[in-house]
Amino acid sequence: MLPQVGNTGLMDPRLAEAIERIYTNERDRILATLIGMVRDFDLAEETMHEAFAAALGLWQSSDEIPDNPRAWIVGVARHKALDRLRRQAAFAGKLPELQHGVERIGNRGMPQSAGTRGEDVFPDDRLRLIFTCCHPALSTEAQVALTLRTLCGISTDEIARAFLTTPQTMAQRLVRVKRKIAEAGIPYSVPAEHALPSRVDSVLTTIYLIFTSGYSAASGDSLVKADLCREAIRLARLVDTLLPGRGEPAALLSLMLFHDSRRNTRTDGDGNIVLLEDQDRSRWDREAIVEGVESLAKALRLGVGDNSADSRYAIEAQIASVHATVSCPGDTDWPRIRALYADLKRVAPSPVVELNEAVAIAMSEGAEAGLARLAELESCGRLDNYHLLPAAQARLLDGLRRWAEAAERYQRALTLARNEPERRFLAARLAAARARMAESATLEPTCDTH
Amino acid sequence: MQYLLLIYQNEAGAPAGDSPEMATMSKEYADYTRAIRESGHIVGGNALQRSASATTVRVRDGKTLLTDGPFAETVEQLGGYYLVEAAHLDEAIGLAARIPGAKWGTIEVRPVRPMAPPA
Known part of the structure; x- marks a missing residue:
């Protein structure tokens, strides 16, 4: 959301809404362009917000929005960044890197037409930003945090809540990762063709990690977690659009869409787990499934490379598609x-x-x-400590009516389960198995006497 | 003979950039550098960026593996170094991965701290 600047309450609601929409839709692209210009994540973000604040005032008094608001915001923010660097350079005397920064931004041709004509004057820099945020020289947690903060605009507090850490820890992590990018000289660029497969894999791993963090049943703020899934899907769509010749982003996109199509049926109203075969398939998100099927077809058409890591998502997406495209669990292939x-x-x-x-x-x-x-x-x-192994055994034993063994396995799974919904689910199954066990004992009283 | 003088210190205890302690330390280093230049001993030397800016590079089964942060293994010992000029970290990692020792050992890629030219 657009940070509160000035008194938006007095504003024409349509104008306020239009600016909010520009912020939502253009923020990542504006920020990517600005980072490319100033090579400083914080300066880019601060001046972008200042430019949006300026836009609120200016566009209100003129009662119109420029034809290309993105170019307008970039132009104003760039100006503010340049101003600030010049002031700092003057204040600090002859610091070479500041002077260098001023020259670099100053030399980056700023078209005179920006903001007045409707043409798109800045290239889309988001791919460069994605490859920088997901650079393999950064730790995985750092990649995830920076991607969420920068490309998704999720606040530090919200990221902290989603990953069950304190805002201070998360803020520290973000400071460190930005410092590493600057000090280590991580380039702001799309990698060369030969390096692309492994670098794309690093990007997709981060995106999928964001998705699974939002999808897992483990605790964490549920609203933020829904955001994580949505953002991961949006990022995969973006990478898919910006790297049109590659199959892997489309494969990951389809995998996440198939999973996400079941979001509303995975738990009941009380937060209890509902198994795949018991879910109300009429409530699966058809739109997501259709897009998933299309993306998967595209991925398989383009090919997903012989590199094992590249084809992983395509295979997982095909498995998910088998489930997503049958209307009755009994028809599953x-x-x-x-x-x-x-x-x-x-x-x-x-x-x-x-x-x-x-x-x-x-x-x-x-x-x-x-x-x-x-x-x-x-x-x-x-898999000694993995609850789903005894849980799988228990379900099969259930089906074979071997209640005592099933109960023992459910008990084992319950001991290992990691979160409350899983424990509730397994406890209910355990109770059912025990009840059946008692029932069969009374029906067949001779069994134990031998 | 040539000798490599390696400077180890506790980064957490280092003085802040604008503190009087830092000013004193900078002056001491400038004096020392000038003294060994005048005595003809110096061959080269650099201040390094913080260890957190390091990336460790290993090549195993032909694949380049990267880890964020400095080299932290106690089993291996420092065996040599190259000082290289590279446009950015990716180029430096590419050079590091081609060092033969990357196949069995570990290469730490640590950026050199840019210094203002002496006044």
Whole structure:
């Protein structure tokens, strides 16, 4: 949201609304251009806000908005930045880097027509900004924080709330990452062609991390978390648009859209978990699914590279699409899902992928086959503290009416569960399994006497 | 013979940029540099940016792996150095990744602090 500047209450509401809309839609692009000019994240952000404040006053008194408000804001902010650097340079005497900054901004041709004609005078610098914020020489947390702050305009306090840390810690993290960019000389540029695959992967990893932080059931402010998912999708769309020849951004976009289409059905009104097969599919977001299907088709058409990391999102998106595009859980093509997990295991091996493959085996070949695979996975010990392994075993045992074993596995999963909704869900399943166990014991009283 | 004199210090305890302590320290360093220049000993030297500005580079299985921050392993020891001129960090990382030792050891890429030319 546009920071409060001056008395907007006295303003023509239509004008105020128009400026708010410009801020929402153009902020990231304006900031990207300004950072490119002044090479200073803070100076760019401050002068952008000053320019918006100036716009509120000026556009109100003239009662009109320039044809190209973005160019107008950039022009005014650039002027203010230049002014400030000149003042600092004069004050500090001969500091070479300040002088250098003044020259650099001064030399960056500022078209005379800016703000008067409707033409687009500044190139879109957002891709440069994305590659800078997601530079692999920055820590992952720093990449996430800076991307959210800079490209998404989410406040430091909100980011702190989403990641369960204090505003002070988050503010410190942002100061440090901006300092590293400046001191280490991280370039403000789109990487060269040969470096692009690995750099795109770094960008997509950060975007997906933002999405999963918003999507996971772990605690954190739920409104901010919905924002994180929305912003991650917006960023993937942006990267997809700005790098039209590559398949990976489209693959990640489609994966997130499929997940997000189920946002409103994943929990009930009381925040309890609703499993995929029990969700009301009529309430899945059709628009998101349609866009997901289109993006996935585009990704597969463009190809997603032979690099394992590149094809990961495309495979995951295909798995998600199998679920998203059937209207009845019974129609799910489990053999296909199983085959896709086998592919995924090859390009991105992990015990969690193997766990999902085991579930797909159970669904396509029967619970016994699934349990056998889960037992193998359990014996390798890499998922010892992962609650979803015993939870998956418990569900299959449930289906086989082996209530006592199911109850034991639910109990184990409950001990390992990481958050309240998961614990509630598992506790309810455990209680149900125990009830069935007691029921079957009274029906078959001879069982225990042998 | 040539000797490399490595300066270690506690960054957290370093004086602030505009403090009298910093002014004293800067003067001491300027005096020392002038003295060893006049005595003909100096070959080169630089102040470095904070260790937080460092990036560590390793090459394993042909892939360049980056980590934010300085080298923090105690098993490996400093074995040599290159001072290079590069347009930006990406170019410096590219040069670091080509050092043979990057395949088995670790290269810390640390920017040199720009200094105003002596008055």
